[in-house]
Amino acid sequence: xxxxxxxxTVETENYLNSNYGIKSWLLTTDHKRIAMLYLMSIxxxxxxxxxxxxxxxxxxLTPAGDLVTSDTYNKLFSxxxxxxxxxxxxxxxxAVIGNFVIPMMVGxxxxxxxxxxxxxxxxxxLGACTALFAMVTGGVDTGWTFYTPFSTTYSNTHVIxxxxxxxxxxFSSILTGLNFIVTIHRMRAPGLTWRRxxxxxxxxxxxxxxxxLGTPVIAITLLLVALERAFNIGxxxxxxxxxxxxxxHLFWFYSHPAVYIMILPGMGVISEIVTxxxxxxxxGYEFVALASIAIAVLGFVVWAHHMFxxxxxxxxxxxxSLLSYLVAIPSAVKVFNWTATMYKGSISYNTPxxxxxxxxxxxxxxxxxxxxxxxxxxxxxVHDTYFxxxxxxxxxxxxxxMAYMAGLHFWWPKMTGRxxxxxxxxxxxxxxxxxxxxxxxxQFILGYMGMPRRYHAYPPEFQVLNVLSTAGASILAVGYVxxxxxxxxxxxxxxxxxxxxxxxxxxxxxxxxxxxTHNFDETPIVTWEAYDYEHQPQxxxxxxx
Amino acid sequence: MATxxxxxxxxxxxxxxxxxxxxxxxxxQQETSTFGMWMFLLTEIMFFGGLFTAYLVYRSSYYQAxxxxxxxxxxxxxxxxTAVLICSSLTMALGVRAAQTGRRKxxxxxxxxxxxxxxxxxxxxxxxYHEHWTHHEFPGPDFHFETIDKTPPVDPTHTEIYFxxxxxxxxxxxxxxxxxxxxxxxxVIAGWMGAFTPSYFTPVEIIGLYWHFVDLVWIYLFxxxxxxxxxxxx
Numbered sequence: 001x002x003x004x005x006x007x008x009t010v011e012t013e014n015y016l017n018s019n020y021g022i023k024s025w026l027l028t029t030d031h032k033r034i035a036m037l038y039l040m041s042i043x044x045x046x047x048x049x050x051x052x053x054x055x056x057x058x059x060x061l062t063p064a065g066d067l068v069t070s071d072t073y074n075k076l077f078s079x080x081x082x083x084x085x086x087x088x089x090x091x092x093x094x095a096v097i098g099n100f101v102i103p104m105m106v107g108x109x110x111x112x113x114x115x116x117x118x119x120x121x122x123x124x125x126l127g128a129c130t131a132l133f134a135m136v137t138g139g140v141d142t143g144w145t146f147y148t149p150f151s152t153t154y155s156n157t158h159v160i161x162x163x164x165x166x167x168x169x170x171f172s173s174i175l176t177g178l179n180f181i182v183t184i185h186r187m188r189a190p191g192l193t194w195r196r197x198x199x200x201x202x203x204x205x206x207x208x209x210x211x212x213l214g215t216p217v218i219a220i221t222l223l224l225v226a227l228e229r230a231f232n233i234g235x236x237x238x239x240x241x242x243x244x245x246x247x248x249h250l251f252w253f254y255s256h257p258a259v260y261i262m263i264l265p266g267m268g269v270i271s272e273i274v275t276x277x278x279x280x281x282x283x284g285y286e287f288v289a290l291a292s293i294a295i296a297v298l299g300f301v302v303w304a305h306h307m308f309x310x311x312x313x314x315x316x317x318x319x320x321s322l323l324s325y326l327v328a329i330p331s332a333v334k335v336f337n338w339t340a341t342m343y344k345g346s347i348s349y350n351t352p353x354x355x356x357x358x359x360x361x362x363x364x365x366x367x368x369x370x371x372x373x374x375x376x377x378x379x380x381x382v383h384d385t386y387f388x389x390x391x392x393x394x395x396x397x398x399x400x401x402m403a404y405m406a407g408l409h410f411w412w413p414k415m416t417g418r419x420x421x422x423x424x425x426x427x428x429x430x431x432x433x434x435x436x437x438x439x440x441x442x443q444f445i446l447g448y449m450g451m452p453r454r455y456h457a458y459p460p461e462f463q464v465l466n467v468l469s470t471a472g473a474s475i476l477a478v479g480y481v482x483x484x485x486x487x488x489x490x491x492x493x494x495x496x497x498x499x500x501x502x503x504x505x506x507x508x509x510x511x512x513x514x515x516x517t518h519n520f521d522e523t524p525i526v527t528w529e530a531y532d533y534e535h536q537p538q539x540x541x542x543x544x545x
Numbered sequence: 546m547a548t549x550x551x552x553x554x555x556x557x558x559x560x561x562x563x564x565x566x567x568x569x570x571x572x573x574q575q576e577t578s579t580f581g582m583w584m585f586l587l588t589e590i591m592f593f594g595g596l597f598t599a600y601l602v603y604r605s606s607y608y609q610a611x612x613x614x615x616x617x618x619x620x621x622x623x624x625x626x627t628a629v630l631i632c633s634s635l636t637m638a639l640g641v642r643a644a645q646t647g648r649r650k651x652x653x654x655x656x657x658x659x660x661x662x663x664x665x666x667x668x669x670x671x672x673x674y675h676e677h678w679t680h681h682e683f684p685g686p687d688f689h690f691e692t693i694d695k696t697p698p699v700d701p702t703h704t705e706i707y708f709x710x711x712x713x714x715x716x717x718x719x720x721x722x723x724x725x726x727x728x729x730x731x732x733v734i735a736g737w738m739g740a741f742t743p744s745y746f747t748p749v750e751i752i753g754l755y756w757h758f759v760d761l762v763w764i765y766l767f768x769x770x771x772x773x774x775x776x777x778x779x
Contacts, residue, residue, distance in 0.1 A: 109567035112577045178584045186577040187567075216588045220595035224713070233684040233709035235599060240702040246602055250595055523569070 029114035073456035081144030093265035107189025127169030134161025177211030203268030218254035266403030278345025324374035355406030362398025387447025418494030431479030438472025614707030633662030
């Protein structure tokens with residue numbers, strides 16, 4: 001009946017309390033519960049990867065390699081990269097937030113293939129455990145890129161285990177992407193046309209295309225690395241006539257688009273949040289939507305910009321450099337359109353919006369420095385230096401992790417039925433922003449001055465900036481620990497969340513918080529345009545101050 | 546809403562049972578499943594695509610070595626296998642048709658023949674593998690290869706790359722065949738027990754798609770690995 005009044009008095013039946021027990025979670029096919037399973041697993045991976053990052057920063061506090069040996073250091077940055085890329089960033093927004101909200105956004109009861117969705121989580125867990133086992137029993141030191149012939153012939157670490165772990169996890173990513181594409185094509189509610197589709201669905205759709213088309217290639221490539229190591233088959237070994245460059249081509253054919261698997265869903269989160277907290281329809285909806293597809297398509301033809309100094313022909317490099325510049329266009333379309341959305345909007349400064357501000361600024365810096373790296377001459381100078389490290393951390397952490405945090409805060413009331421404490425959340429957003437910039441901005445300078453990446457010792461003149469960076473990493477760590485604590489706290493003590501705490505439009509806000517198992521009591525019929533904030537009653541955001 | 550259970554025949558009731566809760570009707574469910582399988586096959590193309598890329602790169606670099614490697618193939622066994630797979634595709638397609646028209650026994654028989662063809666393929670492939678193994682044509686420390694034509698001499702390590710790709714590509718294909726035989730066996734059991742009707746036979750259809758795809762991969766593998774031109778091979 002009246003959902004609002006019912007919520008005030010007794011807890012209504014929802015996906016969390018519909019049944020209990022460990023079995024009801026491990027055998028669930030409910031996309032919302034699977035999203036929570038993913039949330040727990042990738043949080044664990046985030047802290048493991050973060051621990052390795054802290055070890056790296058501690059080692060770099062002093063110029064001498066005194067905390068760990070160079071071999072250990074190699075393992076630390078390799079495992080940091082492998083865990084953060086394959087086991088945290090790639091599943092983060094799609095598998096947690098996307099899994100939870102996409103079916104609701106399209107007005108469906110579930111994803112197209114609920115059992116495949118559960119299977120993808122089990123595959124993820126199997127892959128993660130395999131990779132972790134390889135790390136516990138000795139680690140891997142090839143870097144997350146597994147360059148041959150080092151990985152196939154010379155490394156004495158557990159390359160096969162780590163590669164198989166990533167190989168397995170790849171299939172969970174493929175299945176998630178496949179599920180999203182089919183769901184968005186076939187499961188939309190009546191009236192929800194492509195032009196009315198939330199931008200979060202558009203960007204996840206674009207990312208899903210990359211997952212489906214790119215991931216199989218890295219799977220077969222890592223399988224060949226494992227086979228080469230086990231049977232010495234010679235496909236990538238120059239001593240046997242193999243071509244190590246072929247490995248780099250195949251690896252980056254996936255791993256460059258994978259960068260867009262990581263950032264596109266984050267861009268979707270930002271689109272939702274910017275429009276909601278500006279009380280305005282997204283400026284240029286069609287352009288933002290199609291920019292996602294353009295990024296996905298262009299992302300497949302720029303991979304060799306990782307190989308400018310690896311010995312590819314100058315003409316190939318020239319073409320790839322030009323194509324890489326082109327990616328800047330749809331990315332800029334998004335940034336400009338978010339800014340234009342905020343222009344003359346009535347902006348409220350809730351935590352998700354603070355993170356979104358952070359995303360826009362930091363992603364812009366990360367994106368613009370990407371143009372430096374796409375230009376041939378400059379790339380020769382800063383290749384394999386801390387400039388590159390700073391660049392991709394601005395996109396991956398400053399961009400994607402910010403977006404993930406923004407999305408978690410935005411949809412937390414929907415996921416759990418509880419509000420998080422706004423003041424603490426604002427403080428943590430501030431800490432993350434300050435900590436992040438203190439950590440990574442000095443690395444741009446270090447890289448430009450010539451400090452190479454992947455060494456555990458460095459000349460003393462680089463120390464001041466490295467100390468600054470390590471200090472920033474500590475602030476950043478506090479900024480990440482705080483949300484962990486208050487999110488858990490809010491599960492028990494948080495204020496009860498109303499169905500639509502942000503006064504947002506979108507089908508997921510039209511059902512209870514937390515939603516019932518089947519999401520909607522009746523299949524919704526969509527008769528309005530996306531983000532029609534101007535025609536919504538102008539209510540203040542009243543909750544969560 | 547209003548559910549009218551007036552004189553629903555067996556078939557319709559069966560279809561209702563097969564309808565999963567999150568779909569509006571059977572049509573949506575069927576279209577969704579088929580679309581999902583096509584997407585999956587797209588990932589399979591990319592999966593094999595990595596190997597095909599490696600094949601093309603090394604074939605253009607070491608053409609002579611690839612010619613000599615392919616001359617170690619038993620073309621007759623390979624051709625027989627191609628014929629076997631094409632026949633299996635035919636029986637699979639007829640099986641889907643039988644499911645669609647509700648002829649249960651015919652469907653089961655056709656799918657059983659498909660399985661026999663599939664096992665026949667794997668058996669012949671096994672004979673070929675055995676021959677290569679005994680002739681040391683398996684990459685690794687035991688690999689041995691005598692070049693036929695000394696002018697220009699072919700580097701055995703380059704032929705080893707040919708055999709690496711041969712084993713990887715046909716091995717991955719054979720793995721897909723094993724999975725396919727397993728899936729069709731499940732169809733036979735489920736079909737015999739009456740799980741499929743003219744209004745619900747989606748599993749037969751999408752496993753059929755998978756089967757045809759695996760056949761199609763072989764249609765490319767056979768000429769690429771067995772039939773490299775002998776014109777320059779001497």
